Amino acid sequence: MIVKIKLRGPLRKYGPDAEIFEHNIDQDRCTVKELLEILNIPASSVSFVARGENKISLDTALKENDLVTVYPRVAGG
Amino acid sequence: MAYTGTVLRVNLTTGKAEKENLNEQWAKDYLGGKGLAIKYLYEELEPGMDPWSEDNKLILMTGPLTGTLAPNTGKLAVASKSPATGTILDCSIGGHFAPELKYAGYDAVIIEGKARKPVYLFIEDDRVEMRSAEGLWGKGAHETEHILSETLGDVITMAIGQAGENLIPMACISSELYRQAGRGGIGAVLGSKNLKAISVRGTGGFTVPDIRKVAAALNKIKRDDTMTDDNMWAYSDGTPVIVEMSNSTGILPTHNFQEGTFEDFEKVDSEAVKGALKAKKACFGCPLACGNYVETGKTRVEGPEYETLALCSSNCGIGDLEAVIEFNRLCDDYCLDTISAGNAVAFAMELTEKGFHDFGIRFGDVEKYLEMPGAIAGRAGIGADLSKGVAAMADKYGGNDFAMHVKKLEIPGYEPRGTWGMSLAYGTADRGACHMRAWTPPVEAFEGGEMDPYTVEGKAEVVKDMQDDNAVKFSAIFCDFWALSTERMAEVLTMFLDREVTAEELTVIGERVYNLSRLFNEREGFTRKDDYLPKRIYNDKMTKGKARDISIPLEDYDRMLSEYYNLRGWDENGLITAEKKKELSL
Amino acid sequence: MKALFFHAEKCVGCKLCHLACSAQNEQVFNPRLARLKVNSRYKRDGLEVKGQTCDLCMRCVEDCPVDAIVENNGRLKFKEDVCTDCGLCVDICPPQVIVKKERGIGVCVQCRSCSNWCPTEALTFEEVNK
The missing domain is CATH 1.10.599.10 (Aldehyde Ferredoxin Oxidoreductase Protein, subunit A, domain 3)
Structure with missing residues (x-):
């Protein structure tokens, strides 16, 4: 299953130097949480993940060709 | 020692500047910054005092860590009684003013009274002068800062623009062009005192026991606890990173808080801002450097910050980054709070579209939008209404249920x-x-x-x-x-x-x-x-995004x-x- | 021989380098006593970032009339007991990074406090003649 990924903020260091990259996941079913593990992104550094323009939960199962964006933790505002 | 122990009290009515001892007990109970400034104001301001009167005071307060190597401690508290709300008002301004004041030998400056004619204050260590600002009055904060740097040399300046001079209740104070004490009309307090600017040069220093050990410990903290995944968003993106996050969670104010998602968000999100980024910029002593200095062919600013993007872009329906940057620059120069200004413009847009009153400005109207900072700062045309803020606009034209403020301060x-x-x-x-x-x-x-x-x-x-x-x-x-x-x-x-x-x-x-x-x-x-x-939050439901069909x-x-x-x-x-x-x- | 280099495009203007230098070498928090000059300021035509650092040009060593500044293994050393406070080194230093003090002067001794504190690697130690 191929998903497209965007990393934001300091989380960019966990991916290649590209705005969007594809990742081929070697399993049929993969949740957001599992994807973060595969990409070696510490869950504690992640604020949330969105599919398209909507926040999704960490337990959401991803689908072929999903575009997900991973957002960093922020403070202040 | 962490405190200089000295407060500078400047009375603009009498022209006197006197040093006094910092109240040590209060410093212990309230530390510095916000707390200590509010304590002084609580004790010194008569209840019910008119914030526009010369009885109001304005306090610049540093903290015990100001000017040290402790990371992220470069800010200054600026406090007064708000002329916009009548509440206590403390703002926080970045840049390099706070440490410079401390190196000049002061924990705080308390400004009282009102000068008969426009003046600026020049503080150079022990020397404190009130100088004529008649040549500066009427100029924007940016030009004012440039002139003062050319006149005084190596100084750090806080200044007001035309908005503060004209007593606009959403006037802010700028320092180093693009850093602001933004809210509640703090710049109008300076204007009401005929005080155009404060420039400071501090050449002294201070020490603490075991300073090398302290420095080493702080460097470790900076590395292990400050420059981490939790905080480095500030360096990698700065506050614009929040645009996408707010949009994805349905909390990006759009069209005067009618919706929480903006169809053009990608035109003004962090990636778009990065497209114009020329340099990262930090406040004194900050390893996170959240500031984004951007340039387009036509304009430049340090910003726009998230608040400006939310209130002056999506909330006004302006999906044009260059226009938002220019609006931001104009607000910084006239010294207008972009949160309140963006709200006032958006409210005028909705009042027009809903038929309450025709201000001649609608969501997405870039041309009219760019006229607004000047109009508000100079009370020209519809700017006269907008300059009073959304609460006063609703009093005059209706629309109270969607005049987005609490205690007259815009949301x-x-x-x-x-x-x-x-x-x-x-x-x-x-x-x-x-x-x-x-x-x-x-x-x-x-x-x-x-x-x-x-x-x-x-x-x-x-x-x-x-x-x-x-x-x-x-x-x-x-x-x-x-x-x-x-x-x-x-x-x-x-x-x-x-x-x-x-x-x-x-x-x-x-x-x-x-x-x-x-x-x-x-x-x-x-x-x-x-x-x-406002009732909109309790009664109206948004129609789009993650928070659609929801009200509180x-x-x-x-x-x-x-x-x-x-x-x-x-x-x-x-x-x-x-x-x-x-x-x-x- | 390694000396301090400044990379303007990386500098964010936080002044931590100045403060680290003064804390280490003068045991005080005072950016004006730093043995380097880094400035990031907004001018009329935009942001100006400038840095001046000791590049071990040895002018001070060569010109000091009483040999109060000497070089030893690629590092400058100041001998306070010899210095006559004439101020010549301060005036002639090409990058203008020698600090005049009440008694004597301060030269960059390559302690690396500045580069250790710099959050963006805008200050690095590199071979002088590479």
């Missing part, structure tokens, strides 16, 4: 229907609707399932704790962008104060500071009735507010009980 860039704790944060913020007292999106809207954003359950406690945390953080003066624990704050403060500071003590100080600001407002007649949001039932808000008062030790009317005052030695 910042987080739509509360998609992050319910934020409604309470706005309702109970000391200076009117403010996102810097408690900022709940990270624990409810953003972070994975930690709290349901669409309930009031548990939010009272979250908001109270955040308010107390931030109150002590802004008193010690750490920047809010370093997400440091209270224990870490205590550890750093212990390096500089001649006593062991504990996290428990800091929590009490935070609570004391927050209660003192409430007590100030209570003395001015503010009660429960003033802690409510008024009875839920009421319940949350009562629970909050109860946790605070305030009565049902929001007044601080005698027991609580005693407990906090107020």
